Amino acid sequence: MIKTMVAALVCLSAVTGFAAEVSLEKDLIPIFMKSCGECHNPESTNRGAIKNKAYFNTKEDILGKVGKHIKAGNPEESGLLKVLDGTAKFGKRDMPMPPPKSELPAFSKEERAKVAAWIKDGAKDN
Numbered sequence: 001m002i003k004t005m006v007a008a009l010v011c012l013s014a015v016t017g018f019a020a021e022v023s024l025e026k027d028l029i030p031i032f033m034k035s036c037g038e039c040h041n042p043e044s045t046n047r048g049a050i051k052n053k054a055y056f057n058t059k060e061d062i063l064g065k066v067g068k069h070i071k072a073g074n075p076e077e078s079g080l081l082k083v084l085d086g087t088a089k090f091g092k093r094d095m096p097m098p099p100p101k102s103e104l105p106a107f108s109k110e111e112r113a114k115v116a117a118w119i120k121d122g123a124k125d126n
């Protein structure tokens, strides 16, 4: 079921065929900062979010500490996509990101597809 959903997502990105390559800096960081940055940044007081220094402020942050949740070329196996889909496990819990309680905007289908396309394309430093 999850695999089917992710596969559908990947297909969607293939069908939508983003005209230009997805840029981590120009396309993705602004979306991450809007939905995730409030907790995932070095000044955050949200200790849970920052305990592993999982920040989204810069390319280095994302390719660095967040990088362990990214499998370049393989969006289906990337934890980063799973947190967006709400299927990542934190301990025994599923915790979608952003956590619903935060009332921050979840990624739209198109935003998710951009992340998937960037990962599929090798999670480049671009």
Ligand code: HEC
Pocket (backbone or CB within 6 Å): 032, 035, 036, 037, 038, 039, 040, 046, 047, 048, 049, 050, 052, 054, 065, 066, 069, 079, 080, 083, 084, 090, 091, 095, 097, 098, 099, 102, 104, 107
């Ligand atoms: C309201 C605060 C908050 C927001 C907003 C938020 N997170 Fe989180 N995030 C957390 C907390 C708390 C944890 C730690 C969960 C745990 O370990 O139990 C976490 C953990 C994570 C982790 C695992 C980090 C690690 O290596 O330990 C990832 C990846 C993640 N979040 C991604 C995201 C993404 C992507 C977004 C935006 C779509 C987002 N988060 C938005 C609070 C937040």
